[in-house]
Amino acid sequence: MxxxxxxxxxxxxxxxxxxxxxxxxxxxxxxxxxxxxLERQVASVSFxxxxxxxxxxxxxxxxxxxxxxxxxxxxxxxxSSKSAGxxxxxxxxxLQDQQVLRDRCDIMESTTREQADQLLAHKSQxxxxxxxxxxxxxxxxxxxxTREQHVRALEQAQHAVNASSARANxxxxxYERSRDQISQLETDLIELRGELEARTTxxxxxxxxxxxxxxxxxxxxxxxDAFRALTTGSLGKLLDSHRDLQTDEDRLTRGHAEKLxxxxxxxxxxxxxxxxxxxxxxxxxxxxxxxxxxxxDLEIDNLALRSQIVGLRTQLSSALADSGRLRKDLAVKDAGxxxxxxxxxxxxxxxxxxxxxxxxxxxxEGEDSVRNGATPxxxxxxxxxxxxxxxxxxxxxxxxELQLALQEKRDAEARxxxxxxxxxxxxxxSRRNTVEGDRDSRIQELERKLEEVxxxxxxxxxxxEDDYQLAVHYV
Numbered sequence: 001m002x003x004x005x006x007x008x009x010x011x012x013x014x015x016x017x018x019x020x021x022x023x024x025x026x027x028x029x030x031x032x033x034x035x036x037x038l039e040r041q042v043a044s045v046s047f048x049x050x051x052x053x054x055x056x057x058x059x060x061x062x063x064x065x066x067x068x069x070x071x072x073x074x075x076x077x078x079x080s081s082k083s084a085g086x087x088x089x090x091x092x093x094x095l096q097d098q099q100v101l102r103d104r105c106d107i108m109e110s111t112t113r114e115q116a117d118q119l120l121a122h123k124s125q126x127x128x129x130x131x132x133x134x135x136x137x138x139x140x141x142x143x144x145x146t147r148e149q150h151v152r153a154l155e156q157a158q159h160a161v162n163a164s165s166a167r168a169n170x171x172x173x174x175y176e177r178s179r180d181q182i183s184q185l186e187t188d189l190i191e192l193r194g195e196l197e198a199r200t201t202x203x204x205x206x207x208x209x210x211x212x213x214x215x216x217x218x219x220x221x222x223x224x225d226a227f228r229a230l231t232t233g234s235l236g237k238l239l240d241s242h243r244d245l246q247t248d249e250d251r252l253t254r255g256h257a258e259k260l261x262x263x264x265x266x267x268x269x270x271x272x273x274x275x276x277x278x279x280x281x282x283x284x285x286x287x288x289x290x291x292x293x294x295x296x297d298l299e300i301d302n303l304a305l306r307s308q309i310v311g312l313r314t315q316l317s318s319a320l321a322d323s324g325r326l327r328k329d330l331a332v333k334d335a336g337x338x339x340x341x342x343x344x345x346x347x348x349x350x351x352x353x354x355x356x357x358x359x360x361x362x363x364x365e366g367e368d369s370v371r372n373g374a375t376p377x378x379x380x381x382x383x384x385x386x387x388x389x390x391x392x393x394x395x396x397x398x399x400x401e402l403q404l405a406l407q408e409k410r411d412a413e414a415r416x417x418x419x420x421x422x423x424x425x426x427x428x429x430s431r432r433n434t435v436e437g438d439r440d441s442r443i444q445e446l447e448r449k450l451e452e453v454x455x456x457x458x459x460x461x462x463x464x465e466d467d468y469q470l471a472v473h474y475v
Contacts, residue, residue: 080306
């Protein structure tokens with residue numbers, strides 16, 4: 001301001017000198033050149049304002065497109081939240097089914113104890129009725145002849161054990177394959193978690209760059225305000241000088257050429273300041289555009305991560321289906337085991353009674369050779385022995401299969417729990433809501449600043465037009 005006042009004083013002194021030298025023609029020529037220069041400046045400012053309006057329109061269109069994309073992203077986020085809720089409900093239902101299965105196991109254990117008590121009662125009744133089985137003494141010799149049959153039955157049992165071992169090896173290989181698949185899923189989950197952390201770091205970097213862009217916008221607006229104040233002060237001084245010229249024409253005509261030169265220099269400096277402000281505005285707009293492109297890329301990566309999460313949900317559903325299938329197999333095997341246990345208990349009681357009868361009658365295995373041809377064979381004893389051997393083998397096989405099924409059930413439940421925990425951690429909506437809230441607030445702040453800059457440009461253009469019309473009127 002002090003420099004402008006010094007230039008103003010120098011202009012008046014030069015103009016006064018020109019008026020004293022009576023050079024009216026030079027003064028008129030300089031005034032016409034000054035007016036033509038001001039008109040050219042106003043035309044250039046109007047062209048720059050039209051260009052800025054066009055850029056503002058493009059920014060508004062881009063902002064509408066970004067708003068639409070954000071609304072679509074919010075809709076997809078709501079769909080993901082609903083899917084996560086449905087998955088949580090299914091997991092809770094699975095836990096409830098597991099608790100029901102445990103209750104059923106407890107009930108079956110109590111039932112087994114009750115059956116053992118009933119077995120003891122039946123055994124006592126069988127001992128009370130041992131007199132009914134005295135005729136079994138004639139069937140003892142047949143037991144020696146059935147020894148070879150027992151040996152053959154043992155060989156068959158050995159073959160059955162080998163088959164069961166092969167079945168156990170096959171189940172173990174299947175379990176190893178399941179463990180490898182679970183390890184692969186856990187590795188995929190770890191990689192997805194690392195990618196999510198990297199994307200979060202990129203979002204923080206974008207936030208810092210947006211803050212820098214906002215600071216540059218604030219600086220540009222302050223420089224524009226200073227430029228408008230400077231222009232208004234200069235035009236006011238010009239109007240005062242014209243009023244002084246009207247009151248004392250002879251005294252103010254001298255030095256008019258120097259004053260016009262000073263005004264031209266001042267307008268040139270103001271034009272440079274305006275071009276600098278325009279350049280900074282364009283830089284901020286380009287930076288904002290690049291940040292929007294990066295934000296769009298982040299949205300695409302987020303969609304890719306969501307598709308991977310959907311794949312993990314599909315794998316979890318297949319694991320739950322396998323768990324349900326194992327539960328059904330376990331229930332079937334439990335029913336078969338109860339039936340076989342009952343038959344085996346009855347056969348064991350009968351065999352114990354036969355051995356007791358043999359012991360009471362003094363019959364031992366050494367006497368079998370003497371009695372080999374004396375007593376006819378009994379088909380009933382053979383049948384009982386065959387049933388005993390068969391049911392013993394079935395009982396052992398059922399116990400092994402039950403243990404394998406229980407182990408598979410525990411492994412499947414562990415896999416389901418681990419996958420559910422990983423999915424819950426990945427689907428935690430708190431961080432995603434925070435990032436989206438920050439992004440919406442930044443976009444709203446940028447829209448508000450864009451509107452403020454547009455209003456300031458329009459007001460400054462209107463002020464320049466008013467000042468130009470007033471200057472033309474006074475000239």
